[in-house]
Amino acid sequence: MSSPIALLPDAQLRPLLDAYEASVRSRRWHTLLILACVAVAMVLSSISAEVSIPKLLDNIHRFPSYIIRLFQLENGRPVWTDVAEWFWGLPRWLRLLGETLLMAYVGTVLGVIGAFVLSFLAAANVAPSRWLRWTVRRFCEICRTVPELVFALVFVIAFGLGPVAGVLAVAIHTVGALGKLFAEVVENIDMKPVEGIIAGGSSWPVAMRFGALPQTMSNFVSYALLRFEINVRSTAVMGFVGAGGIGQDLIEAIRKFYYSDVSAILVLIIITVSVIDTLTSHVRHRLIGLQEKH
Incomplete structure (x- = not known):
C-alpha cells in the first residue's frame, strides 16, 4: 500500500519535504553545536586543571603494565599458579x-x-x-x-x-x-x-x-x-x-x-x-x- 503523502500533488508535497529537510538540518546543527561546546569545555577544563596530553600519552603504557603486575607473584609467576601464596x-x-x-x-x-x-x-x-x-x-x-x-x-x-x-x-x-x-x-x-x-x-x-x-x-x-x-x-x-x-x-x-x-x-x-x-x-x-x- 502506497503512502498517502506520495499521492499529494507536487505543489503540496514539495513544501512538506522542504520543511522536513530543514528540520533535519536544524537538528544536525544543534547536535554539532552541542558537541563543539562539550569539546571546548573539555579543552578549557584540561587547561585549568593543568592536564598535559603529551605527558599522558608518554606514560599511558604504565597503566596496563601496572594491571599486569597486580596478577603476578613476587617470583614473577601468575597469581593463580599458587593461590595459597596469593x-x-x-x-x-x-x-x-x-x-x-x-x-x-x-x-x-x-x-x-x-x-x-x-x-x-x-x-x-x-x-x-x-x-x-x-x-x-x-x-x-x-x-x-x-x-x-x-x-x-x-x-x-x-x-x-x-x-x-x-x-x-x-x-x-x-x-x-x-x-x-x-x-x-x-x-x-x-x-x-x-x-x-x-x-x-x-x-x-x-x-x-x-x-x-x-x-x-x-x-x-x-x-x-x-x-x-x-x-x-x-x-x-x-x-x-x-x-x-x-x-x-x-x-x-x-x-x-x-x-x-x-x-x-x-x-x-x-x-x-x-x-x-x-x-x-x-x-x-x-x-x-x-x-x-x-
Missing part, C-alpha cells in the same frame, strides 16, 4: 572485611533512622512548618555534599584511628542522601488518609504514623537496601584515612608495592560487593513487586 593473608583480610561490612551496616542503620525522622519534616506536603522544612533540607544538603572521606578524616582526628570514625562518616552521609529520597517518597503519597486522620482530631505524629507511613514503608526499605550497597563500597576505602576496615590493608599494600596483595584484597572486595548487590537487588525487586500488587 591469599596468604586471608584470615586477617576476612576479619577486616567483616569489620568493613559491620561499619557499613551500623552506619546505614543509624543513617536510615535519622533520614526516616527528617523525611517527614522535609516533605512539602506534610511538614509542620515551612521554616522547619527549609532548615531540614539545608541540613540534609550539607550532610550529603561533604564527601564521606572528608567526614572520616575529621572524625579520625576527633576520635582517633578505628571504625568509629568510619561509622559516623557513613551515618552522616546516609542521613543526607536518604533524607532527600525519603522526603520525595513522602511528597508522592495520597494525602486523603492523612487529611482524614487530622480531620478526626488526631495529632500530626499520629497522622504520619497511620496515614503516611503505610504508603511509604516499602520504598523506604528499598532505598535503605540500595544505600547499604553503596555504603559497603564506600567503607571499603575508609581505611585510606585510618577509619578501619579492609581499606587499611589495601592502602598499605598499594604504598609498599605489594602487587599480589593488592589484587587479592580487590578480588575479595569485588566478590563481597557483588554478592551483597545481588541479594539486596533481589529483595528490593520483591518489595517493588509487592507494592505494585497492592
